Structures are given as structure tokens and as C-alpha cells.
Amino acid sequence: MVSSTRLVLMNLAVTAAMLYRWLHGAPTVPLVISGLILFTLVNVLLIAAAKSSAPSNK
Numbered sequence: 001m002v003s004s005t006r007l008v009l010m011n012l013a014v015t016a017a018m019l020y021r022w023l024h025g026a027p028t029v030p031l032v033i034s035g036l037i038l039f040t041l042v043n044v045l046l047i048a049a050a051k052s053s054a055p056s057n058k
Helices: 003-023 028-053
Strands: none
Touching: 003 028
């Protein structure tokens, strides 16, 4: 799977989880804070994993 596709799918998964929690009555402020943390963590980890697995030109 292409890394940009993985990035989109992971962000959609986080969005779905946050939406599910919001629709079931989770408090808004902790939900926004956890959403920001999760989006940042997912994006940084996926980009770091893509860079580390890319072939180097040595």
C-alpha cells in the first residue's frame, strides 16, 4: 500500500474514533486534546516509518 494511502486511512480511522466518542457523549475539551495528540502522533510516526524504510543512495 502506498504511504500516502496509509496516511489517509490512518487519519480517517482517528477521525472515525473521535466522531464515535463525540456522538456517544464524550466531553469536548478532552476529545479535542486527544484528537490533536493522536493526529500528530499518527502523522509523525507514519512519516518517520516511511523515511526509515526508504532505500538510501549510498
